[in-house]
Amino acid sequence: MKKAIIGFLVLGIIVSSIYLFVPEKNNFQDQNSISDSDIEKFIDERGIEPLAIEKRNGLVYILEEGSKYTLYKSKEELSSAYTGWSNSTPQALSIGMSGGDNAHVYIIINDKKLINQGDSIEVTFSDESKVTKDVNGETGFIFFHESNEAPRLTGQWSVKIFDKGGEVIYQRELS
Numbered sequence: 001m002k003k004a005i006i007g008f009l010v011l012g013i014i015v016s017s018i019y020l021f022v023p024e025k026n027n028f029q030d031q032n033s034i035s036d037s038d039i040e041k042f043i044d045e046r047g048i049e050p051l052a053i054e055k056r057n058g059l060v061y062i063l064e065e066g067s068k069y070t071l072y073k074s075k076e077e078l079s080s081a082y083t084g085w086s087n088s089t090p091q092a093l094s095i096g097m098s099g100g101d102n103a104h105v106y107i108i109i110n111d112k113k114l115i116n117q118g119d120s121i122e123v124t125f126s127d128e129s130k131v132t133k134d135v136n137g138e139t140g141f142i143f144f145h146e147s148n149e150a151p152r153l154t155g156q157w158s159v160k161i162f163d164k165g166g167e168v169i170y171q172r173e174l175s
Contacts, residue, residue, distance in 0.1 A: 034060050034071055038078050042071060051140020056102050063106050063140045068096070092170060095159065105143045107159060111170075115139055119164040126155035135161070 039060055043050060052063040060071040067084040087094055092111040098104055105123050109115050118135035123143040125131075131143045161170040 033058065034073055034078065039071065042069075042078065042080070051108060051138070052106070052142050054104075054142040054144070056104075056144055059102060061102075061104070061106075061142050063108070063142055065108065068098075068106060093159065093172065095172070095174065103145060105157075105159075107141045107143070109135070109139045109141075109161070114161055114170055117163050117169055118161045119166075120162045122160045122162070124158045124160070126157050 034055070039053065039062070042048075043062065048062060048064050048069070050062050050064055052061075054061045058072065062069040062071065066087060067082060070081040070083075072079055072081075083096075083098070085094075085096065087110075090110050092109070092114060094108040094110060096106050098106070107121065107123075109118065109121070115135065115137060120132050120134055121141055122130055122132040125145050129146060131145070133141055133143070156173060156175050158171065158173045160168050160172075163169050
């Protein structure tokens with residue numbers, strides 16, 4: 001009888017501990033969300049000139065010429081991961097991709113003609129799904145596949161830029 005009572009007490013303590021110390025999923029996400037003021041402060045402190053900023057699944061991606069930052073919160077502290085590259089032989093577009101849980105393609109338009117004449121830019125993933133964004137004189141873009149799966153960035157995929165008439169003014173196949 002004593003063993004049964006002690007067993008129930010221990011089980012009760014374990015269950016209570018789970019409810020007291022494990023936050024609900026929504027509360028955890030709220031605690032770790034990155035505010036616009038966090039982003040502005042990060043950009044100001046580092047002197048970043050962002051070409052694109054995207055929020056996705058509790059992370060923030062900041063694209064600038066020659067680099068990309070990924071911001072995340074760890075125990076309420078803002079942290080970042082940095083990826084840099086060299087553009088020693090400038091091309092019309094600088095294109096990169098990143099795998100993992102938030103697989104994405106990042107593109108910088110380097111050609112002034114494409115910036116001025118481009119109306120929209122489209123990425124077609126290997127499964128033929130497409131993501132399109134307006135150019136509007138912008139130079140940096142970050143594209144996420146709707147399913148958020150890294151394999152969508154494998155195989156053949158393409159980038160197209162269209163003018164206001166819907167004509168393709170730039171196309172590049174990648175693999």
